[in-house]
Amino acid sequence: MELLRKLEILADAAKYDASCASSGTASRNSVGGRGVGSAEGSGICHAYAPDGRCISLLKILLTNFCVYECHYCINRNSSNVPRARFTVAEVVRLTLDFYKRNYIEGLFLSSGVIRSPDYTMAQLVEVARCLRQDHDFRGYIHLKTIPDADGELLADAGRFADRLSINVELPTQQALADLAPEKDHRTIKLSMARIRERREADAEARRAAARVSNRPRGARRPPTRFAPAGQSTQMIVGADPATDADVLATTDQLYRSYRLKRVYFSAFSPIPDASVRLPAQRTSLVREHRLYQSDWLIRFYGYRHDEITAGTDDTPGNGMLDLDIDPKLAWALRNRAAFPVNLDRDDRERLLRVPGLGVKSVNRVLQLRRWQPVRLADLVAMKADVRKAMPFIICANHHPGVGEVTSQRLRARFAPPAEQLALDI
Known part of the structure; x- marks a missing residue:
């Protein structure tokens, strides 16, 4: 399949993932001013950074093949959609080519699960590793991680990516069991906990090193932080009977337990050949907007x-x-x-x-x-x-x-x- 056709399919398949923010990362400055993609500050796909700049990320899936049968997902195993798959080298090439043409300042990469969670996660990590180590890419990288993947793969992902995200998918365990039988809230939250522990251990190690270090300023590059922009997640709203109170309770618990940077909400939209378990009508975008406003009240205004x-x-x-x-x-x-x-x-x-x-x-x-x-x-x-x-x-x-x-x-x-x-x- 031609590369442009793959890009058309896999960029369109990635549009359903809203959690592609890049706020909160630190600039990965290169030694001597060298390096590809060095970008100051932060940004979101087709949105504005705090300094007013419009920042774009190349937002794609590695593949839309998937062994899972999540009823709400257009890329589920039984879905009748065109399929495509990038190689690691193709994603690296696209990212660098788009950056050099000044189209993007970073990459948002997700994927359907193929073969196994570990195999898929290893492919995602290899893209980030190749960009960072082989091409000295200093732009922003956001990896969507696979919850069932081995903890060491998550650790590797955090060494190369600025932000990691794991979608909690639905507000309650019962809804997840009904609509995504291969997934489990406990596994998802275990992966979130691992990322939080790694970030806290990394922060403590850096503080300890700063206290005892007598290294002259600028002598060498400091070690890369673990996922410096933190982690985020996404919930589909309206695919199950959960109320807004249920959604906000889960949101608050995720912030407190795993110190997430953001929880994103995605209003449910009907998909082709949908399961009878799903609503026939799409969820109001106003409801999604009110949830975002409520999320803001919880995080910045002191509301319970x-x-x-x-x-x-x-x-x-x-x-x-x-x-x-x-x-x-x-x-x-x-x-x-x-x-x-x-x-x-x-x-x-x-x-x-x-x-x-x-x-x-x-x-x-x-x-x-x-x-x-x-x-x-x-x-x-x-x-x-x-x-x-x-x-x-x-x-x-x-x-x-x-x-x-x-x-x-x-x-x-x-x-x-x-x-x-x-x-x-």
């Missing part, structure tokens, strides 16, 4: 996963997020007794609960109030969402009246028009 979907005494929750409004506003409307928040007096934790105020805005408010009272104009200058924040705050020139606006009216004010929501769904 269970309070994001919790109901009230008057309106018990059903475990699902409100699709009409963002989860932070939904929580505020359910907990009006916690407001208004005084921008000049209340602590950071309370300020972070105010709709319309992000982490950067809250940090600027805390700095500003040391010198002067905070006013609405200051929030405007910070580019905070003042209209959304006003019903929930007290500041120098604003004090909302008690019961001035009901929760129902606020919800109607900030919910998108029905026709816009229909487009997003």
Whole structure:
């Protein structure tokens, strides 16, 4: 099969994997300025780095042949799709050629499982090893690892790749048993634990070496860090009956237990010749978006996963997020007794609960109030969402009246028009 035809098939097959972020890696600088693909900072496939640059990764599968029969996967063993397989040398050649043409700054490589998990993982590792050692490639590499593979292969992967990821696939073990009978949450989490242990051991070894080393600065290149950009995972949402509360509980547990950098959510989309066990309709992209917003609240705003979907005494929750409004506003409307928040007096934790105020805005408010009272104009200058924040705050020139606006009216004010929501769904 011609290389371009393989690329067409295997690049298209990789589009279902959302967990291809590259944030958090350190630059692999070459000695003397040499090396191929040296790229500063971080980036995501067809997205923007923190410094504003658009970064692209070559995102492909090594092969879309697979011995597994995961019902939700278009590349499952029984699927009637065109198949292709790259050799290690072909992936290396494509990566270097694309980089030299300034199309990409790194590689995201995944694969179906062929022959055995160990064989497949060894092929993925060989691609990364060849790029790093044979071609001195300094760009970003993200490897999707195989959970059942030997621990030493995972260790080798972490020596050459910037980020490793293992897809947890579905929110619950029962769903995984029903829809992916060859996979097991326990095996997946064991591999995650191994990666975490390797990263922690590597970090401790580097700290110890720094304490005792008298090596002159710049005398030689320091040892490569183990998976410096950490690990991530992905969950399919809507393929099983799990609620948003179930998804967020699993997400929170993964962050706490394995120190993941990111958990990605992928809204279920029907595939050709699908199993009768799968839904006939695709999952709303709005639901996926609300889960990402909730994930942000857990990681950066101090929310517990269970309070994001919790109901009230008057309106018990059903475990699902409100699709009409963002989860932070939904929580505020359910907990009006916690407001208004005084921008000049209340602590950071309370300020972070105010709709319309992000982490950067809250940090600027805390700095500003040391010198002067905070006013609405200051929030405007910070580019905070003042209209959304006003019903929930007290500041120098604003004090909302008690019961001035009901929760129902606020919800109607900030919910998108029905026709816009229909487009997003």
